[in-house]
Amino acid sequence: MRALALDGWGKPLVLKEIPKPEAAPGDVRVRIRATGLCHSDVHQWKGDWPTERALMESGGVTVLGHEGIGVVDAVGVGVSELAVGDRVGVPWMNYWCGGCEPCLTGYPHWCDRTRTTSVTVNGTYAEYATVSERAAVRVPASIPDDEAAPLLCAGVTAYGALRRLTTELRIPPGKWVAVVGAAGGLGHLGVQLAKAMGYRVVGVDVGADRVRFVESLGADMAVEAAAAPARVQELGGVHATVVFTPTLAGYGLAASLTRTVGGVVAVGIPDAREGPIPISPWALLSRGLRLVPTSVGVSHEFAELFDLYRAGRVRTHVDRHGTLADAPALLADMAGGRYVGRAVVTV
Ligand SMILES: [Zn+2]
Ligand SMILES: [Zn+2]
Incomplete structure (x- = not known):
């Protein structure tokens, strides 16, 4: 099968033929x-x-991608x-x-x-991928492939993060929450989901174009990261901040935006070399700040997200389309913040 495969860390991904996977039991x-x-x-x-x-190396995993959508073509024993x-x-x-x-x-x-797609099992930058029957996501027919694919990671992760505002942090609708990294793949869905859940939203990103895009998503306030602390102070701080940005700077900003006894929902995973989250125990204890980690999502969260999608409360913004061969350039553009929302490629 055709796959876009890793050929050394940080080296150009290579389009090549690799063996088609079998469906295990x-x-x-x-x-x-x-x-x-x-x-x-x-x-x-x-x-x-x-x-x-380390897991990719030990498992011989070379194919990235975990937002794949397609059609079952073989079933293993016991399915x-x-x-x-x-x-x-x-x-x-x-x-x-x-x-x-x-x-x-x-x-x-x-x-x-x-088991993790693209970490312990080859991913979806390929013509075929395998997944357990339990984890395979049943996607409503009314959501087209290009809109559905980003919901499989960005959408469900944003949904799971926003859901924790009510399930873990017990913040009632109507309160102010901040979304850091609001123009990105997860953030643009996060802003819409926060609005659908009844919160008032401060969307934070970097660059005038990205801030305008955040405004278009329905954020009550859209603001540049550098200006965010002063603007949010006028509100007395937000009750919670959801950090989608995969940088430590996003976490530092969250601590400065969030009011006493507020919460920070941790989503974005920075490069490990950036070090630990810069929030001091003093800040946690003296202000009663709560830190809640979240990670992707499972069946019932997908079902709840798809319900909101079908009700028109959230829309995927696919800024770039391409083919598998375009993926490396699109990844470089994403790393450089050169598009908003998501890129989707056909395989
Ligand atoms: Zn288990
Ligand atoms: Zn992802």
Whole structure:
């Protein structure tokens, strides 16, 4: 099969023929039709995350991508609900066990025996990819491939993050929340989802074009990162900040925007070489600041997100389209902040 494969950390990805994967017991094989490009792909391509890098090396994983959508073309032994011809998404979470403590307490996102698309299993920058029947995402027919692909990571991750404002931080609708990195793949969906949940939203990004785009998404206030602390101070601070930006600067900004007894939802994963999150224990304790991590999403979160999508409360902005061969240039443009929303390529 044709795949865009890693050929050394940070070196140009190479379009080449590699063996087509088989559907193992419990898995389905999907003929990928389109895949979204995630900022995580950039970090994985460069080898910025030591844990993922080691897992990819030990597992021989060379194909990035975890926002794949396509059609089931083979089913493994024991698959009972999906059949050849079903349209599904291949997300970041390739498998969770359903039986470990994180799974049983409602957090399969941190399953002890998880498998991860593009980290422990080859990803979706290829004609075929495999996923467990449990983790394969049933996507409503009314959402076209290019709009659906970015929902498989960006959408569900943004949804899961915003959901924690009510489930974990108990912030009622009507309160102010800030979205840092509001023009990006996750952030642009995050702004719309926060509005759909009834919050008042400060969207923060860098550059006039990106701030204008954030305004067009319905943010109540759209502001440059440098101006954000002063503007947000006029509101008395926000009740929570969701950090989508994969840089430590985003976390530092979040701590300065968030009011006493507020919360910071951690989503963006910086290059490991940037070091730890710059929030002092003093800031946490003296201000009662709560830090809540979140990570992608599972079946019920997809279902809730798709409901909002079909109700017209959120729309994917696909800024760039291309083919698999265009993916390297599009990844470079994403790293440089040269487009808003998402890029999607056909396979
Ligand atoms: Zn992703
Ligand atoms: Zn588990």
